[in-house]
Amino acid sequence: MGSYDFLVVGGGIAGLSAVIRLAEQGRVLCVTKESLAESNTSYAQGGIAVAMGGKVDVELHLSDTIGAGDGLVDQAAAETLVNEGPLRVEELLGWGTEFDRSAAGELLRTREGAHSLSRILHAHGDATGREIARALLAHVRLLPTVELREWTTTVDLVVEAGRVVGATLLDRDERLTEVRTGAVLIASGGAGQVYSDTTNPAVATGDGIAMAYRAGAAVEDMEFYQFHPTAFLGEGAPRFLLSEALRGEGALLVNARGERFMLAQHAQAELAPRDVVARAITREALDGPVYLDMRGVQGVEFRERFPGISGFLAEYQLDLARDLVPVRPAAHYLMGGIRTDVAGRTTLPGLYAAGEAACTGVHGANRLASNSLLEGLVFGVAAAASMIAEIGPVQTSDSTSSMKESLQTFHSSQLIEEWIAKLRDLMWRDAGLLRDAEGLHRAEAALQTMKESMPGGMTRREVEARNLFTVAGMIVQCALGREESRGAHFRNDFPKRNALAEHSILEQGRLRFEVCL
Ligand code: SIN
Secondary structure, three states: OOOOOEEEEOOOHHHHHHHHHHOOOOOEEEEOOOOOOOOHHHHOOOOEEOOOOOHHHHHHHHHHHHHHOOOOOOHHHHHHHHHHHHHHHHHHHHOOOOOOEOOOOOEOEEOOOOOOOOOEEOOOOOOHHHHHHHHHHHHHOOOOOEEEEOOOEEEEEEEEOOEEEEEEEEOOOOOEEEEEOOEEEEOOOOOHHHOOOEOOOOOOOOHHHHHHHHHOOOEEOOOOEEEEEEEEOOOOOOOOEOOOHHHHOOOEEEOOOOOEOHHHOOOOHHHOOHHHHHHHHHHHHHHOOEEEEOOOOOOOOHHHHOHHHHHHHHOOOOOOOOOEEEEEEEEEEEOOEEEOOOOOEOOOOOEEEOHHHEEOOOOOOOOOOOOHHHHHHHHHHHHHHHHHHHHOOOOOOOOOOOOHHHOOOOOOHHHHHHHHHHHHHHHHHHOOOEEOHHHHHHHHHHHHHHHOOOOOOOOHHHHHHHHHHHHHHHHHHHHHHOOOOEOOEEEOOEOOOOOOOEEEEEEOOEEEEEEOO
């Protein structure tokens, strides 16, 4: 084991794009909890939104991003995203990312909710994230100054004299070691597993956000959890994502009576912002099942355009061309996260964050569809640039003393799974799509009770359980504090938006609100 200048936690689009930059300046250790293939990035279907057509195109992307964010988007962050996006995507193309093209070689673009035009690039139909991850990883593997360490859980940050100087890592054999570096980037993604119904993979347990918060970093806008409107709803089936691109290609939403209910809800109907569609489906579902209906769509070869989705549905004897497909919203993306500026700096010296784990304010209260891959790409690179500028290459050593002997496992795995399932159920019921003070107080009390039986050991699952608990507490506290409805945060008891747009900031247990810039 050598020494590292930079530690990157997470191997999705934000982490890997940062690694590529950092590797030019020093030795980089990149750790992932499972294999590198298992990140939220790999599961992204619809595509990557980017305005490659010049000034007017970029301005439209900016106004769509700001519009979807319901008054809470930080202008500077959104400008960084749309202005730097095209350059970053050109780099991706240069590294061999195979976006879908027409027979004439033109990049194909699709449309999703709240976009004013078709600007979303996609790859292998509905496998955009997987293709981008493949291309990034192929590039990273060529870099001699990078060590990729899979199946490694980052447990906590090491803070000395108010500065992050490293992290404790738990390997596959449950050996605990401490790595010291010049700077740490958290790019470990979101926390969809805090809800019983999620499109996110099992690794999305909010680890990076929870450990940054424990270390003293501020988190922001944690109440804004985006629920994707259309996850598959089938007995015993996973909540598989049915990409918004299906609606972009013409799919309708119909209720149990076969009626299109979105026409009465929003001028953009099925392509309204996600929060609007998700709430409409939830309300409609009180009277019976809700379906995606693609049966009338002409001119799309479904198995070619959506091979992953078609293959998944075939396992349930469903065919997009023939069948109505039952759907229901599921937790999908956290707009909030570790508070950062547009250069990826957190409030804690030595600590940087990018991608879903971070909150630059770029998504405001509701993320525009397919802006998340672009976010990871743009802000991963930005964070790497500030790590290099502020820290520079420093030679540090890797302390590998094992701490395993001092640790014990207190809970059997079955008890942990039950404890986690209880947490996820209560969050879905009382802090999900439609909230009110009564439910949120119930969630708060239940979490307080669950704290007494919180797993205290040091297996990966126990670490995850504690992180989920921390994230759940933050969501509930911020949701209670925000007495308005805005974007993805809807309060039945405060159904209107406040005149003043404010970010919620949570730091060492204290919640405050700051006016959005
Ligand atoms: C989707 O394909 O609908 C997901 C894309 C996203 O979350 O932006």
